Amino acid sequence: MARITAGVASSHVPLLGVAVDQGKTRDDYFGPIFAGYDWTREWEKQEKPDVVILVYNDHASAFDMKIVPTFAIGCGERYKSADEGWGPRPVPDVEGDADLAWHIAQSLILDEFDMTIINEMDVDHGLTVPLSMMFGQPDAWPCKVVPLAVNVVTYPVPSGNRCWALGEAIKRAVESYPEDLNVQIWGTGGMSHQLQGPRAGLLNREWDNKFLDMLEADNDDVRWIPHIEYLRETGSEGIEMVMWLIMRGALGKKVKTLHRHYHIPCSNTAIGHIVLEPVAEEAVPA
């Protein structure tokens, strides 16, 4: 049986991809950011996940305003790095796991999550930057990827509660897949940032850390944070953090924190990164 063995969350700021591609990851500006991922890169080498379910949002790259799917799952064989206006990032193609993806898609639809199916698309920094942060610069990515794209741009975006529930359904779907697979789920985007209007540049260290604390807790209070709170407290683009709740919902009630990192700033954005491991219910003392 396939199992979700860990959840990882990370910001996916495009400038981080530029730093990797231009070899600047250890300079004065980027050094403290990338140092916070050293632990995870070593850990991933040992964990060797077979597949990562990668929750992210497209930034007007694969999707324009013609079609706006709320939850879309990539069921294709492979995905190329998108040209976001400066040419595609020089990273390997992303290999999908069409069998697992279709299994998850079908299971989710039966479970009343009406997913959009994607067979072909390019993937932008939202997906490739987290891969670079966790795996560095290999010739080929060390695992397959199931992209799960969430609309966090056009309102209303899905509620935190719905995202959490989708995570729970993904866990059920993965656990009903017969092949023995080590599956991780990653939630990306965030943390506090606002890229528009006179209030641009807003960052909120205190709120972001409260959010990280809530992800670590043995309860699901975090799913009830309303959109307006993300918007007021973390800036208009901080809403991306609802994607982290899909990851957290897929881990079950209790988690153990393996690693946590926070840094301000990266360009316009606060960087947050956390690695969580599900703790089996039966292992919890009564």
Next chain:
Amino acid sequence: MSKKPTQDIHEYLAEFDDIPGTRVYTAARARRGYHINQFAMSLMKAENRERFKADEKAYLDEWDISDEGKAALLARDYNTLLDLGGNVYFLSKLFSTDGLSFAEAVSTMTEYSFPEYRDMMLKGGRSPEGNRSIRENAAAAAAAGKGGN
């Protein structure tokens, strides 16, 4: 943090207007700005960027965009473009056509020059204090006024 099973769409949207200096990309804005955003998206293609750069006005005339929208695009007046339904992820295609970094383009929407904006970010960014709610700010100002201090 209340557990609301359903939320009234009118209340939900009304709250967005209470956030200072922010244009939430609602369905109404997405409708209004549709052609501005699709124009911006067209700049993903190199040949379109070349045609746009050669004659911006002529290129814009191919799109169903109001005169106000065209003027704001020509002037790179991003706050006005947000008001007209532009979205920053789409407008960013124009930033890159102009060779501007995301942060530099974003700084033009604020009260700061780019070096000042960069400096603010290095010092921890814009504080949420006093930036959460127009209503709360007005109430605080009124209370301060009454106090006579």
